[in-house]
Amino acid sequence: MIHRSSREHSTEPLALDVEGLTVTYGKEPALWNADVRLGRGALAAVVGPNGAGKSTLLKAALGVVPRVSGRVRVLGEDPARRRRLVAYVPQRTSVDWDFPTTVLDVVMMGTYGRLGWFRRPGRNERALALGALEQMELADLAGRQISELSGGQQQRVFLARALVQDAEVYFMDEPFAGVDAVTEQSIASLLGHLAQRGKTILSVHHDLATVPRYFEHAVLLNRAVQAVGTVKEVFHRGNLDRLYGGRVPADVPEFAST
Amino acid sequence: MIEFWTLAIAAVTALACALSGTFLVLKREALVSEGLAHAVLPGIVIAFALTGNRTSPLLLVGAAAMGLVMILAVQAIRRTGVVDPTASLGVVFPALFSVGVLLTSLELAGTHFHADCIIEGNLALAPLDRLELGGRDLGPRAFWSVSAALLLVSCFLLLLFKELKLLTFDGELASSLGFRPGRVHVAWLAVVSFTVVASFEAAGSILVVALMIAPAASAVLWVNDVRHVLGLAAVLALASAFAGHHLGLVMDIAPAGPMATSAGVLFLVSLALAPRGILMKGRARRRALAQMEVDLVAARLEPGQPRDWESVRGELGWTTKRFGGAVSRAVSGSAVVHDTGARTLHLSPGQAQR
Numbered sequence: 001m002i003h004r005s006s007r008e009h010s011t012e013p014l015a016l017d018v019e020g021l022t023v024t025y026g027k028e029p030a031l032w033n034a035d036v037r038l039g040r041g042a043l044a045a046v047v048g049p050n051g052a053g054k055s056t057l058l059k060a061a062l063g064v065v066p067r068v069s070g071r072v073r074v075l076g077e078d079p080a081r082r083r084r085l086v087a088y089v090p091q092r093t094s095v096d097w098d099f100p101t102t103v104l105d106v107v108m109m110g111t112y113g114r115l116g117w118f119r120r121p122g123r124n125e126r127a128l129a130l131g132a133l134e135q136m137e138l139a140d141l142a143g144r145q146i147s148e149l150s151g152g153q154q155q156r157v158f159l160a161r162a163l164v165q166d167a168e169v170y171f172m173d174e175p176f177a178g179v180d181a182v183t184e185q186s187i188a189s190l191l192g193h194l195a196q197r198g199k200t201i202l203s204v205h206h207d208l209a210t211v212p213r214y215f216e217h218a219v220l221l222n223r224a225v226q227a228v229g230t231v232k233e234v235f236h237r238g239n240l241d242r243l244y245g246g247r248v249p250a251d252v253p254e255f256a257s258t
Numbered sequence: 259m260i261e262f263w264t265l266a267i268a269a270v271t272a273l274a275c276a277l278s279g280t281f282l283v284l285k286r287e288a289l290v291s292e293g294l295a296h297a298v299l300p301g302i303v304i305a306f307a308l309t310g311n312r313t314s315p316l317l318l319v320g321a322a323a324m325g326l327v328m329i330l331a332v333q334a335i336r337r338t339g340v341v342d343p344t345a346s347l348g349v350v351f352p353a354l355f356s357v358g359v360l361l362t363s364l365e366l367a368g369t370h371f372h373a374d375c376i377i378e379g380n381l382a383l384a385p386l387d388r389l390e391l392g393g394r395d396l397g398p399r400a401f402w403s404v405s406a407a408l409l410l411v412s413c414f415l416l417l418l419f420k421e422l423k424l425l426t427f428d429g430e431l432a433s434s435l436g437f438r439p440g441r442v443h444v445a446w447l448a449v450v451s452f453t454v455v456a457s458f459e460a461a462g463s464i465l466v467v468a469l470m471i472a473p474a475a476s477a478v479l480w481v482n483d484v485r486h487v488l489g490l491a492a493v494l495a496l497a498s499a500f501a502g503h504h505l506g507l508v509m510d511i512a513p514a515g516p517m518a519t520s521a522g523v524l525f526l527v528s529l530a531l532a533p534r535g536i537l538m539k540g541r542a543r544r545r546a547l548a549q550m551e552v553d554l555v556a557a558r559l560e561p562g563q564p565r566d567w568e569s570v571r572g573e574l575g576w577t578t579k580r581f582g583g584a585v586s587r588a589v590s591g592s593a594v595v596h597d598t599g600a601r602t603l604h605l606s607p608g609q610a611q612r
Binding site: 059062063064080083086088090094095096099100101102105106109112113115117118119120121145161171 | 284286417418419420421423424426427428430431433434435436437478481482483484486487
């Protein structure tokens with residue numbers, strides 16, 4: 001049987017292609033008709049005021065919350081069919097850190113997707129998890145109870161878990177929240193390394209002052225996407241004033257809009 | 259022989275309840291067991307009215323399905339956000355329970371189900387109700403139904419331990435990895451509901467809740483790994499069953515009460531003595547404070563430069579007793595040298611680097 005090529009091979013598919021994504025939890029839409037397109041290796045911050053639907057954008061793109069409408073493609077594929085293409089770093093506070101388990105065990109959860117149903121993690125998965133812990137400079141905490149971790153350590157454990165997934169696109173919900181300056185630097189350089197290796201990152205970020213330093217792209221979101229582009233193009237005072245209703249603190253670096 | 263069967267039923271019930279209750283405790287939804295223990299009663303009665311046969315295995319399945327539907331309905335009500343979560347439990351389950359009690363007295367007057375058995379169960383009489391197949395006596399029916407529950411719970415845990423752990427710790431990750439946490443959770447609740455129904459007749463509503471929650475709630479205070487929590491909860495549940503059964507014999511009362519009491523006592527002991535219990539936490543805090551006091555004293559001293567005892571005490575603003583205690587601890591730890599004649603203090607030479 002001869003296939004006529006129905007796909008365009010001349011252009012590489014976008015790493016992340018979100019089209020018309022709409023989500024609601026009640027009367028008001030939490031996310032309205034959002035379009036986000038990112039090429040491979042994009043390092044993008046999602047910024048916007050509280051309740052702008054930043055986490056919802058990630059969760060809806062992942063299929064964790066149901067969408068009213070919209071379509072998501074990761075490298076041209078439906079992520080619901082190719083789960084291994086995406087990794088997710090939830091908000092640190094979304095889980096119970098008193099859960100009786102160890103750091104290594106939490107990181108090994110990143111291998112569960114590859115294992116699939118019923119199969120248990122073994123030596124291989126253990127080695128992968130230890131490698132990721134090493135990369136996050138957490139190797140000596142492998143056997144530690146997760147309840148004994150500091151906030152920055154918890155965040156790095158979550159990132160190690162995402163590294164184990166070895167995905168193409170990483171969704172991160174506030175990876176910089178509540179970490180000290182040293183940890184912030186190590187997380188920033190990790191994101192940079194991932195992007196250099198062609199991985200694509202979409203990360204909710206609250207600190208406007210560090211957006212230009214840590215990210216190359218920005219998604220300005222207030223239920224609807226107000227702008228997507230490189231930080232240079234879209235992350236300027238005019239857009240931010242519009243996004244936050246003129247309440248942007250003065251310490252946010254200015255960018256020429258041209 | 260009757261005693262043997264009573265103990266066997268008690269032990270298997272305790273195991274099935276403890277294993278199924280562990281993930282409820284870990285998921286911080288222990289109240290679900292309370293809810294189920296109430297909700298299955300109308301289920302049992304209605305399933306009985308429909309099948310007209312108290313010994314049918316369909317009764318167990320029907321009642322378990324009913325319990326599951328009730329739990330899901332309550333969770334749906336909670337998700338609407340219209341009713342306060344705790345209020346929805348408080349409103350729905352007692353109502354269901356009272357419907358069950360009402361139906362019991364209407365439908366089943368003169369049968370096995372008496373309202374007083376609902377609370378306390380009927381463990382003492384359970385061995386007399388035999389399961390017969392083709393004229394052969396296979397032992398008490400209750401033993402087989404709780405064994406079926408234990409088998410079901412064990413199989414689920416063996417097959418889906420990884421999935422259950424993941425959805426309990428991080429449902430969003432489970433969902434993003436395609437593990438369908440909603441469906442796995444409902445399947446697990448179905449198993450829990452079956453366990454509650456199977457244990458209900460022998461154990462009664464209070465004991466079911468006690469056996470589901472107390473062993474796991476105790477175990478998490480001792481050990482730090484989900485597998486170990488499951489194992490220790492099983493051991494504690496068995497201990498409660500044996501102790502309760504023995505107490506019941508000695509005191510000549512129904513075993514259900516002493517079993518629940520034993521589970522409660524084991525929890526209190528754990529709460530007091532376990533590494534994550536109250537006493538150890540308090541002791542750890544007192545030790546840390548004592549060490550901090552020693553460090554504070556040492557920080558005000560230099561080696562070879564004696565300082566007046568009283569002026570150091572004044573700087574710290576401590577009572578004589580507190581300061582004296584800190585100094586004597588510092589001296590016995592050879593951090594500080596106390597010249598009792600001159601009433602002066604100085605740092606031990608070895609401590610200079612600290």
